[in-house]
Amino acid sequence: MSAVAKTLDVKGLNCPLPIVKTAQAIKELAAGDLLEILATDPGAVPDFNAWTKSTGNELVEQSEEAGVYRFVVKKKG
Amino acid sequence: MATSEAEVETKVAPHEHDHAPHKKLVIIAWSGDLDKVWPQMIMATAGAAMGMETTLFFTFWGLFALVKDEKRITGENWMQRMVSMMDRPGIDHLALGKMNFAGAGPAMMKHLAKDHNIASPSEMLQMAVDLGVKLVPCQMSMDMLGLKREDLIDGLGEPAGAATMLMEAQDAITLFI
Structure with a gap:
């Protein structure tokens, strides 16, 4: 597993901000870079799946711990 | 009559990837109510x-959300001015479609939104501009309401008409809100 290039903290933010902030953050990364996102909005779980499906970026990891959802997205190459 | 190869291609193309998502979104922003x-x-x-390549086409009451917040009265004649007096323009001054209670409803909604970290419409409008959403005011509605280009916020596209909107909408998902 390669290292995360950037972590985006969107804890506390609500729809559609987690994906909007992610879309903005991923622009600054290079193809293949990993972006880690930390969120607390339960709606972010289906939304990140939809977002990656639509944008072609890859959702490589998804987990939940103590109400914090963690996503790792690989920027499409 | 035989169908030419080119025609077949255009007919087949949209079905090529059954699950390919639409890449264009056109929203007709008709309402100026806060909850819309x-x-x-x-x-x-x-x-x-x-x-998605996203366009917001602002028409009728929707245009009032694009009026600069510091503008109190808009319009060139008394009727247009009356409309803006009765229905204050500006995205920070919108009324709710229901439960408005002379502005108490919107104040309460904004408070609830803040508590839940939901961005306000004015913050989201700025975000939309930053994300490259095309904001197109309807020329006809501008004329009818007496709104001038300088009454509206910066970052808008050229005012346009129904044909422009329909052209954009041809290969897009469309929403009327």
Whole structure:
């Protein structure tokens, strides 16, 4: 597993901000870079799946711990 | 009559990838009610974040959300001025479609939104601009309401008409809000 290039903290933010902030953050990364996102909005779980499906970026990891959802997205190459 | 190869191609192309998502979103922003402007902005910013080419076409009351907040009265004649007096323009001054209670409803909604970290319509409008959402005011509505280009916020596209909107909408998902 390669290292995360950037972590985006969107804890506390609500729809559609987690994906909007992610879309903005991923622009600054290079193809293949990993972006880690930390969120607390339960709606972010289906939304990140939809977002990656639509944008072609890859959702490589998804987990939940103590109400914090963690996503790792690989920027499409 | 035989169908030419080119025609077959255009007919087949959209079905090539059955699950290919639409890459264009056109939202006709008709309402100027706070509880409808909010979803206009949510869908527009989400659409842009999804990588969709997104256009917001503002018509009728929707245009009032684009009026600069510091503008109190707009219009060139008494009727147009009366409309803006009765229905204050500006995205920070919108009324709710229901439960407005002379502004108490919107104040309460904004308070609830803040508590839940939901961005306000004005923050989302700025986000939409930053994300490259095309904001197109309807020329006809501008004329009818007496709104001039300088009454409206910066960052808008050229005012246009129904044909422009329909042209954009031909290969897009369209929402009327």
